[in-house]
Amino acid sequence: MAQDLLGCVVSRQRVSGLIVETEAYHEIEPASHAYVGRTARSGTLFGPPGFAYIYRSYGIHTMLNLVCEPEGSAAGVLIRALEPRSGLPRMRERRGRVGDHDLCSGPGKLAQALGILMSDNGRDLRVGPVLVRPRPAGWTPGPVAVGPRVGITKAVDLPWRFALAGHPDVSRPRPRGAG
DNA sequence: CATGGGATTGACT
């Protein structure tokens, strides 16, 4: 799912971007919020697929995940970077004085650029306010870079990070592995 | 109820 989401489009109220980087998380591995079982925070991860799992990181940043796997099984894809597609003026207002390639080049950045809120947690991503739509017509993925996930201390060896190789909007450090 | 630690970022050296 994390690979298949590359090229899909995330939007919120006329601000949108194309997914260029993702990470996969699953209850079977200790980096997942669901590893210890269902808690107040991770509840939506155990719900049906296609919903938004949103949480706050480091007290500051908002993270957007797409819930995967049937109800009862907890897995999700962290959306880590977008190529800005529409609503760039609104993104620039929210993000301040940064270059366009840094508007959405990280999970906290894209959430800020799109105005994603904690209250968007648990909403259906086919209904909104946060939407995930299929790849644009005619869009085909180029080479995919694969590597270990960023910013975690457990299960650091799993190569579950995926990005469009060489894309300028991918977060640092860039994954290097061949897909 | 108290404590501790992040699926990060931006400013600074």
Place this chain on the structure above:
DNA sequence: GTCAATCCCATGC
């Protein structure tokens, strides 16, 4: 390269 910011929640007593 270092480091602080600082919310939410898991854990343990």
